[in-house]
Amino acid sequence: MKEYYKKVQEFCKKNDLDIDTEWIFKALCHSSYANEVVRKGMNVESNERLEFLGDAVLALSLADLLYREYDVDEGVMSKTRAVVASEKVLAEVARNMNIGEYLLLGKGELKTGGRGRDSILADAFEAILGALYLSEGFEIARNFVKEKLGIYIEKALNKELVLDYKTTLQELTQGNLGVRPEYSYIENIGTPQNKLFHVEVRVNGKALAVGYGKTKKAAEQDAARKAYEKLLKDLEEQGIEPKNSERLT
Amino acid sequence: MKEYYKKVQEFCKKNDLDIDTEWIFKALCHSSYANEVVRKGMNVESNERLEFLGDAVLALSLADLLYREYDVDEGVMSKTRAVVASEKVLAEVARNMNIGEYLLLGKGELKTGGRGRDSILADAFEAILGALYLSEGFEIARNFVKEKLGIYIEKALNKELVLDYKTTLQELTQGNLGVRPEYSYIENIGTPQNKLFHVEVRVNGKALAVGYGKTKKAAEQDAARKAYEKLLKDLEEQGIEPKNSERLT
Incomplete structure (x- = not known):
């Protein structure tokens, strides 16, 4: 454990996270690890409450940056955020910060590649943001968001960053089921x-989801x-590591 | 206009809003008024961007209060918020603050009772919160949220405050699609x-969701x-500001 503490301190130093080690420790504690430890009779809290808090820190930080630094209307603000x-x-930012290496995960998650999973990494990033907010206050947390995500705001506003879920889904179904999804317009x-x-x-003739939209x-x-999201969850529940390339176009 | 400025200053004083008058003026400016003025060739910004910002200020303030002051898990935090x-x-808080009286509304909204409409009042409250945040910083804004909404957190946690989702959904579908939802008991x-x-x-004959319950x-x-939640997310992802229709209580 002393070794781990030292590692986490290195992680903070590398990422300019001037933050109390106790907080960062909490932020890196995935529920799968907390559950394991609790079963052994120890009391450890997972990062889920911090993640909830960090999600709100992130949302306000991005709203603030979009409000002050860009002359765009609330519709564009909302989509960009x-x-x-x-x-x-x-998850990409978390990978650049090397968060995966420092995560505390349960044995099951470790075996199935939890250190590299988008959802776990993204959640841990938010939890760290929540920890930073509690430890250092909102200004510091917002500046951290600007440093890590400012470039993505620029890209999103320049339409260089769009979440293309059609491509993402196709990669997932081809990689795992060998088929392409089919879309049918209903009404x-x-x-x-x-x-x-x-x-x-x-997918394979089975209706997976319905979507709604102005176009x-x-x-x-x-x-x-x-x-x-459904398919990913299904695969994960079956313990299958999804094969797909992550795509942000 | 001088008269209105004086009134707004009184409003700030009464509500302990130590805030720059220019900001509060912006927060009270409904889009219907801004549109009218812009048609006359003047440049006035509506409170919509401030409302977007204020919505995030509110979300973080509530997350912070729930994190620090209550020992509840993230599921309860989320529902309570x-x-x-x-x-x-x-809208209730806005009424207690008498916000309606000070709103700048277009002629159409004035005629149809805009000063008393839930959606307009709730939006204006959020815009004022956004203005307070920009003028005085996050700490002051969070304390204001605590002062105005602390009692509702208590009530919600004690189950004395429950969202009537049937009414809420109906307002959303009527405001955006012009129809009412229909419920059918299956089994x-x-x-x-x-x-x-x-x-x-x-909604419009299309199944949107199924629900389960003891009754x-x-x-x-x-x-x-x-x-x-589905409809709201769909609208938000499309960058559409959801319109809720007037609710008669």
């Missing part, structure tokens, strides 16, 4: 003035995102 | 001793909540 705060972007469930398209996505393209993306 | 940050609660999938009702909610009412609320 959704892309920048997406699991893929946060417009809105009014002619206020359209809301409805699209279904099927058919948006409805397809919505359906693809839902199907992707 | 959703209730406290709901349109109904925020009891439990046993006679241990009932579990199963209800489907449809039909609980199953309806469950279905309404799922449909509401």
Whole structure:
């Protein structure tokens, strides 16, 4: 454990995280590890509450940066933040920070490649942000967000960063099931003035998800995102390590 | 205009809002008023960007209070925040602050009772929070949230404050799609001793979600909540600011 403490201190130093070690320790503690330890009779809290807090720190930091530094309306602010705060972007940042190496994971997660999993990495990044906020206050946390994610805001506003879920889903189904998803347009469930398209996505003939959107393209993306998340969860529950290349276009 | 400035200063004083008048002015400026003025060739910004910012200030303030002051897990934190940050609660707080009286509204909104509308009041409250944050910083804004909403956190945790998702969903579908949701009871999938009702909610004839519960009412609320969250997420991802219709209580 002393060894681990030293490692974590190195991690903080490398990433300019001037933060109490106790906090960072909590942020790196995945629920799978906490559960294991609790079963042994010790009391350890997982990073889930810190992640909830950090998610809000991230949302306000990005809103602040978009408000002060960019002359864009609230619709663009909202979309841009959704892309920048997406699991893929946060996982990428977490990888650059080398967070995976320092995570405390349960045995099951360790075996199935938890250190490299997008969802675990993105959650840990948020938890670290929550820890930084509690330890050093909002200003410091916001500056950290700017340093790590400023470039992604620029990219998202320049349309160089779009979450393309159709491609992502296709890579997942081809990599794991050897097939491509099929989309079928169902109908417009809105009014002619206020359209809301409805699209279904099927894999191997089985309906996986339905999506809604103001345009058919948006409805397809919505359906693809839902199907992707569902399929990913199914695979993970079966203990299959999903094969796909992560795609941010 | 001089008269209005004086009134707004009184409003700030009464509500302990130590904040630059220029900011508060912006926060009270509804888009209907801004649009009217812009048509006359003047340049006025509505409170929509401030509202986006204020929404995030509110979310972090509540997450912070729940993290530090209550020993509840992230699921309870999330549910509690959703209730406290709901349109109904925020509109109630805005009414207690008498915000409606000071709002700048377009002629159409004035005629149709905009000063008393939940959605306009809740949005203005968030915009004021955004203004307070920009003018005085996060600490002051969080303390303001605690002062105004602390009692609602207590109530929500004590189950004295519950979101009526059927009403909330109806407001959302009427405001955005011009229709009301329909509920259909499917079956009891439990046993006679241990009932579990199963209800489907449809919008424009399309199934949006299914809900389960020990009673039909609980199953309806469950279905309404799922449909509401789904629809809201869909709208937000498309960058559409959800419109809630007026609710008569």
